[in-house]
Amino acid sequence: xxxxxxxxxxxxxxxxxxxxxxxxxxxxxxxxxxxxxxxxxxxxxxxxxxxxxxxxxxxxxxxxxxxxxxxxxxxxxxxxxxxxxxxxxxxxxxxxxxxxxxxxxxxxxxxxxxxxxxxxxxxxxxxxxxxxxxxxxxxxxxxxxxxxxxxxxxxxxxxxxxxxxxxxxxxxxxxxx
Numbered sequence: 733x734x735x736x737x738x739x740x741x742x743x744x745x746x747x748x749x750x751x752x753x754x755x756x757x758x759x760x761x762x763x764x765x766x767x768x769x770x771x772x773x774x775x776x777x778x779x780x781x782x783x784x785x786x787x788x789x790x791x792x793x794x795x796x797x798x799x800x801x802x803x804x805x806x807x808x809x810x811x812x813x814x815x816x817x818x819x820x821x822x823x824x825x826x827x828x829x830x831x832x833x834x835x836x837x838x839x840x841x842x843x844x845x846x847x848x849x850x851x852x853x854x855x856x857x858x859x860x861x862x863x864x865x866x867x868x869x870x871x872x873x874x875x876x877x878x879x880x881x882x883x884x885x886x887x888x889x890x891x892x893x894x895x896x897x898x899x900x901x902x903x904x905x906x907x908x909x
Contacts (some may be wrong), residue, residue, distance in 0.1 A: 733761045738768045746779050819894065 741758040744750045750758065762769045842851070858877075 733757065735765070735768055738765065739771065742772055743770075746775065746855070815898075862889055 738758065738761045740751065741754055741761075745755065745758060762772055
């Protein structure tokens with residue numbers, strides 16, 4: 733018999749579900765195996781402690797008092813949902829405005845002279861970033877070649893400031909409460 737099999741028989745013995753043959757097999761194994769015998773004494777001691785410990789019940793009205801002390805979560809949930817929805821709409825509003833303006837001014841945007849002016853402006857921005865970036869190990873050239881990096885930087889900075897404010901508001905409310 734392996735130690736795992738003996739352990740299963742020990743648990744069944746504690747539950748009182750062993751047959752006579754299984755009980756004899758367990759006793760035989762415990763007689764020859766010192767580690768399983770020590771485990772059996774330990775398990776029996778723990779089982780006795782559990783059986784002797786009185787069952788505790790909570791005080792009268794415990795659940796009602798605890799629930800009354802909890803903050804009104806449905807109200808807070810609706811306020812937070814409204815706040816997050818407002819932040820989402822504020823974030824989508826500039827995108828909608830730019831889309832609307834681009835739709836209205838589509839003929840102006842496709843004008844070749846405007847495109848040339850935009851290209852010249854972009855080349856100028858790249859040159860400025862390149863000059864700045866030479867001191868920073870080519871960072872300006874990289875940003876000039878990948879303008880989305882600059883957009884992501886501004887987006888992450890904005891998110892950090894917004895959620896930093898939300899976090900400080902929540903922490904401040906917990907300290908007051």
